[in-house]
Amino acid sequence: MKKKFYITTAIAYLNGNPHMGHALEIIQADCLARFYRLFGEDVIFQTGSDEHGVKIYTAAKNNNMEVKEFIEKYYQAFIKLYNKLNISYDRFCRTTSEIHENAVKKFWIKMKQNGDLEKSEYSGLYCIGCESFKVSNELENGVCPFHPNRELIEVREENYFFKLSRYKEKLLKIYENDEIQIIPSRRKSEIIGILNSQLEDVSFSRLKSKMPWGIPVPDDDEHVIYVWADALANYITNVGYESNMEEFNQIWPADIHLIGKDITKFHAIYWPAMLLSAKIPLFKKLFVHGFVTIEGAKIGKSLGNIIDPFYFIDLYGVDTFRFYMLKNIPSYDDGAFIENDLITVHNENLANDLGNLVLRVYSFIERDFNGKIPPIKAIKPEDEELIKNFHFEKELREYIDSFQINKALNRVWDFIKFINKYINEMKPWELLKSGQIDRYSTIVNILTQAIRTVAIYISPFMPNSSREILEMIGAPNFNTFNDIKFEENINWNIGKRKILFKKIEKIQTNQLQLFDFKVGKVINVEYHPSSSEIYLLTIDLGNNYKTICAKIAKYYKPQDLLNKTFVVLSNIKSREIKGVLSEGMLLGNIDPKSQTLKIAEIKGNPGEQIYIGDLEPIKSEVSAKQVDKLKIKVYDKKIKIQDKFLKTKTDFATIDLPDGIQLS
Ligand SMILES: [Zn+2]
Known part of the structure; x- marks a missing residue:
């Protein structure tokens, strides 16, 4: 039986349309999931939507909409984006679903039974943007650094508190021993810094009279569960926790939680503490990506500088968009979205390096071999050199395991460049003229197999283009990296000619x-x-x-x-x-x-x-x-x-x- 591999994204908060940051995270996660499938893992890829909390509640009211209707509108927008982006998620958790709500209540009871949830009076400054209380050293110039345009609200009420402080030492030990791995490691240092400075108990409920839009606290009608406690649980509730424990034990623990850097604290401190409290095994890795920026400003909803991903996907095509985001936005740093850069990588990497290569080889077969891949006659050392280069699966695995998607992509491109170098040195077009048909035939065969290998390697980045290339050269489909091989005899016939990537003019x-x-x-x-x-x-x-x-x-x-x-x-x-x-x-x-x-x-x-x-x-x-x-x-x-x-x-x-x- 194949090993389960469980990867998640953060769930999208449904108070607005998806922006570039959402697109980046879901594309990264999809690329990782597709890689792990190629590595032969039995992947479960989950995403979802966070549908409770003050922000949604007030935004719906301000728009004169029923909360359910408001949520549904944005839920549809996210689904539309994921479909457009060709996202291969297996499961989608909505936090208003019955299965989630029931499991959250049971999770709550487990934490309570462990003595970690108690009522007490609290007053503090609350950032609605973050949906969390802020202590003074989390503020910059008196405002939340993530939401400088939002006012902090003073909240004074009786809440259930989660006894986070109890877990300080345990969490420190966990990160000391890398029981949970945080990548990049500087995010781990930040978390250790927070753990060492202060770790106060956290308010884990809100008064229903003030904020009714949440999951009710079990056996206490006056309170609803804090939105983060509710949302984080999606990672377990939607894979069988307390509803199908057999399934749950197969899938959990998560192998990778992929998140943005603004929510590291919730995932690296609250979430493992909650799991420890409920006696659930810890997840394995936390991959933390940066922000997509326009000249230094985060692209988020709150600052109002939204750039619409739909616009760019429709204009330039889904695979160009995916390719650009995965190549030019470093996996775990901030990166600027620059339209002219997108056009540059499209023209240079996709149209020139890849598109031309496929079309050249296709043309040899179409014109000189009646559309049938010609046979191999005799292999020379320079051919063997190329064939040897088919294999770099292990290198890719290392990049992917350490969340360096852009490096994996560049490694694939090194291979494509190597093939282009081979073709330029072999000059197959001259062989025909000089009557060296056998040599020509051999080279075209090897090139076709190299292109099939490329199609497999690019599939996590650009699944559509991968499929189109296979169709063009008439090569069989693939499941895993085990399908990468050089064969002495292939029996393929080319499909329809297609321009994979048309050149785009730069914006003047x-x-x-x-x-x-x-x-x-x-x-x-x-x-x-x-x-x-x-x-x-x-x-x-x-x-x-x-x-x-x-x-x-x-x-x-x-x-x-x-x-x-x-x-x-x-x-x-x-x-x-x-x-x-x-x-x-x-x-x-x-x-x-x-x-x-x-x-x-x-x-x-x-x-x-x-x-x-x-x-x-x-x-x-x-x-x-x-x-x-x-x-x-x-x-x-x-x-x-x-x-x-x-x-x-x-x-x-x-x-x-x-x-x-x-x-x-
Ligand atoms: Zn904030």
């Missing part, structure tokens, strides 16, 4: 000409009919008026805005905001010091043209997504887009924000 600077900025004068301010946070601004643009919905009522009184002139993006597609069409956009952002919103201003007459550097705008309409992709930054109180300043013929646009802040 003159794309900036699409954006039409104008001086706009505010001539009327009133509240949005259904929101006291949003103003409806009537903007004079010289020869016409536009309405802009601006969520700035918290920061400005109407008289502060009236008759002022601002930078207005005048050709953005109109968007409906709570029933009112917004026909333009202002530029601004929060001042990190004063926490107030600043808006870009400019002197001039209503309707006067604002230029990006010296570029003349061209007639067009731009989407919000195109605007999101613009890098609009503050520089010396002026505004820079890429390397060009925003200005009229006579004046610069200005904003009272520190350098480097991105405007949107």
